[in-house]
Amino acid sequence: MRILLAPMEGVIDAQMRAVLTGLGGYDRCVTEFIRVTEQIIPDHVFHRFSPELKQGGLTPSGVPVYLQLLGGNIKYMGLNAASAAKLEPQGIDINFGCPSKTVNNSDGGSVLLREPQRVGEIVKAVRDAVDPSISVTAKIRLGFANSDLLEDLADKVIAGGASELAIHARTKEDRYKPPAYWNKVKSIADRSTIPVIINGEIWNPEQAGTALGESGCNDLMLGRGALACLDLAANIQAQQNGQAYTAMTWPEVLTVVVGYLRSTENRHPMFVSNRGKQWLVFLQMHYPEAKAVFHQVKRLKRAADVFAVLETNLAASLPLTQSPSLIKLSTKAY
Numbered sequence: 314m315r316i317l318l319a320p321m322e323g324v325i326d327a328q329m330r331a332v333l334t335g336l337g338g339y340d341r342c343v344t345e346f347i348r349v350t351e352q353i354i355p356d357h358v359f360h361r362f363s364p365e366l367k368q369g370g371l372t373p374s375g376v377p378v379y380l381q382l383l384g385g386n387i388k389y390m391g392l393n394a395a396s397a398a399k400l401e402p403q404g405i406d407i408n409f410g411c412p413s414k415t416v417n418n419s420d421g422g423s424v425l426l427r428e429p430q431r432v433g434e435i436v437k438a439v440r441d442a443v444d445p446s447i448s449v450t451a452k453i454r455l456g457f458a459n460s461d462l463l464e465d466l467a468d469k470v471i472a473g474g475a476s477e478l479a480i481h482a483r484t485k486e487d488r489y490k491p492p493a494y495w496n497k498v499k500s501i502a503d504r505s506t507i508p509v510i511i512n513g514e515i516w517n518p519e520q521a522g523t524a525l526g527e528s529g530c531n532d533l534m535l536g537r538g539a540l541a542c543l544d545l546a547a548n549i550q551a552q553q554n555g556q557a558y559t560a561m562t563w564p565e566v567l568t569v570v571v572g573y574l575r576s577t578e579n580r581h582p583m584f585v586s587n588r589g590k591q592w593l594v595f596l597q598m599h600y601p602e603a604k605a606v607f608h609q610v611k612r613l614k615r616a617a618d619v620f621a622v623l624e625t626n627l628a629a630s631l632p633l634t635q636s637p638s639l640i641k642l643s644t645k646a647y
């Protein structure tokens with residue numbers, strides 16, 4: 314079983330990939346989507362989305378990162394894949410799942426799920442444009458309004474030459490509402506000639522086991538669950554291998570959050586407070602302690618004020634003697 318870290322625009326950036334893959338359990342990451350219009354994307358944009366390109370397309374802990382392209386123009390998807398390929402990414406993933414109105418109105422993301430033929434042609438254009446050593450993968454949902462075209466979509470993705478297919482087991486209309494319909498992926502996974510990766514609504518190791526079982530997939534992709542429970546991938550790997558696992562404690566988690574936010578201090582002045590609050594919202598799903606901290610930071614704007622709250626909470630939650638693993642986490646440079 315492999316575990317992939319899902320692409321999440323505005324949430325999982327390079328520093329977050331470094332943090333999460335550093336905690337173990339992940340086999341691959343995908344960048345936030347890079348929008349393709351009728352223009353050639355300059356190299357610096359690819360480097361901005363994936364600073365890992367300067368390190369062989371790997372996170373600091375050696376996990377491959379694929380660039381994700383999003384767009385409906387077959388010719389420009391191919392041309393931009395060719396220019397991305399010159400930077401030697403580990404792979405290129407194509408986004409056919411984004412439900413955003415802005416994205417869909419500009420002919421990209423899940424709106425393309427209504428046109429399996431074009432999905433296949435985009436995959437083929439990207440595949441033909443890049444060296445065979447670079448993997449090309451696709452990410453879809455079950456469909457746009459229903460899953461009637463799912464088989465056709467999967468067939469076209471495979472015929473287009475993709476080496477793997479990730480399926481977010483909801484339609485565009487379902488957006489992010491639970492449940493995810495893992496069992497609807499089974500007929501695809503059972504007859505697919507390429508690996509199919511199950512995604513959607515996996516928040517704990519038990520759900521991971523059920524998602525794998527119901528979908529018939531061997532691999533899974535974690536999105537919001539990865540941000541709610543920082544060591545979810547390592548925990549799932551341990552459970553799947555029948556090994557005991559000691560979950561991260563709240564002080565360990567808070568230490569990682571502070572370390573991540575410190576690594577982003579050179580960005581927009583509001584970045585620390587916005588990302589800090591956003592992450593605390595995800596963390597509340599798994600750590601009850603995150604709720605109180607969120608309430609203390611929710612009206613703060615300045616990075617220094619946010620850090621003061623986080624560090625006060627961290628000091629209060631620490632045992633008198635720090636555990637060796639905590640010292641390691643707090644001194645780790647992301």
Ligand SMILES: Cc1cc2nc3c(=O)[nH]c(=O)nc-3n(C[C@H](O)[C@H](O)[C@H](O)COP(=O)(O)O)c2cc1C
Nearest residue numbers: 319320321322345346408481513514515535536537
């Ligand atoms: C805030 C946010 C941003 C996302 N950005 C992307 C993206 O850039 N590319 C993509 O393919 N999927 C994107 N997704 C979808 C996720 O990759 C994933 O398919 C979805 O969240 C379902 O998985 P989950 O239930 O484990 O979160 C995004 C989802 C969220 C919530």
